[in-house]
Amino acid sequence: MARILVLGGTRFLGRALARLAVARGHEVVCAARGVSGAVPEGARLVSVDRDDPAALTPLARGGFDAVVDVTRQVDHARHALDALADHVGHWSLVSTVSVYADNTTPGQSAADAPVLPPPPSGVEAPDPDFRWYGECKVAIERLVRERVGADRSFICRAGLIVGPEDSSDRFPYWVRRLAAGGEVLAPGEPTDRVQFVDVEDLASWLLNAAGTRLSGTYDGTGPTMSRAEMLAGVAAGLGVADPRLTWVDQDFLHAHDVREWSGERALPLWVRLPESAGLMDRDVSAALAAGLVVRPLADTVRATASWMSAHPGDVRQGGLDPADEAAILGTWHAVRTA
Ligand SMILES: NC(=O)c1ccc[n+]([C@@H]2O[C@H](COP(=O)([O-])OP(=O)(O)OC[C@H]3O[C@@H](n4cnc5c(N)ncnc54)[C@H](OP(=O)(O)O)[C@@H]3O)[C@@H](O)[C@H]2O)c1
DSSP: OOEEEEEOOSSHHHHHHHHHHHHTTOEEEEEEOSOSOOOOTTOEEEEOOTTSTTTTGGGGTTOEEEEEEOOOOHHHHHHHHHHHGGGEEEEEEEEEGGGBSOSSSTTOOTTTOOBOOOOOTTOOSOOTTOTTHHHHHHHHHHHHHHHHOTTTEEEEEEOOEESTTOOSSSHHHHHHHHHHOSEEEEESOTTOEEOOEEHHHHHHHHHHHHHHTOOEEEEEOOOOEEHHHHHHHHHHHHTOOSOEEEEEOHHHHHHTTOEEESSBTEEETOOOTTTTTTTTOOOOHHHHHTTOOOOOHHHHHHHHHHHHHHOGGGSOOOBOOHHHHHHHHHHHHHHHHO
């Protein structure tokens, strides 16, 4: 049994990791305010506000075998490292593929892909529109390597994280949409690449990495697949036979104000190509070789769908509205048959 400190643990990935660590018999402490949610049963919440630079200092007593930090805030990371770096065996930082400078080139790997510069001095956190998000994570990555040392730190650059407790309107949009049936607007080309990681697979890899003291910088995302494979996999996981997909050209979608990725009028996991061709087409062979195990998509879909039906109020209802989708499909068919 190890003593594991999760800096976070009250929502999505942090909570999945804490839950799994408890299930594996570890002693789990989560340090957070507790405003995002509760920690899993069996984990202990230490209520702290990391805006206070000294908030984590008392946790240094006793030490930890491993720390996992999910922060996006540079000052929060700095304070945590000041308080704890000398009192832990292994430090994992959940970073993001948003650190990369080039989103256009497919097939890049964490080992040598260029990253953004750190944010300008005085910027300690992303703004509400997520400006400076990647840059802040770059700064946090550097701090972790400097303070903990490259041989005791694991930088895990997560891709899109999906699965139960994902309250975003991204992967859940496709689960909801395929489950609803009828003619489904599929954006772009069937061969377009998509990439994501199941929250439990990522949590499991982070925990294993703490156990084996994996060090280095990796992308934490699953192997790339085509959008056709993804939509077929979502349908299969839901038990929907032969979904009726209509593939609509990206320029047509843009001309009709359908937006990319996330939010109102957006089609999730869809980005403009070739400009964003590198975003969901990263080479993750190093992560797979270093222990990331990826479950079948159908399992992720079933778990997501069952969580969504048990917690209908927890998922943001973004994406393309059904009436807008039907109108766009109608125009698309009219143009094609004209
Ligand atoms: N979701 C994705 O698709 C995606 C993709 C790529 C990378 N990532 C990265 O993956 C990680 C996801 O982490 P997550 O799912 O656990 O969610 P998260 O939203 O990053 O969780 C933030 C955690 O920090 C705590 N926190 C925030 N402000 C605090 C404060 N002032 N003092 C103490 N604690 C504070 C929150 O708890 P309280 O609010 O209860 O304090 C919460 O547990 C992040 O690092 C994110 O950048 C996510």
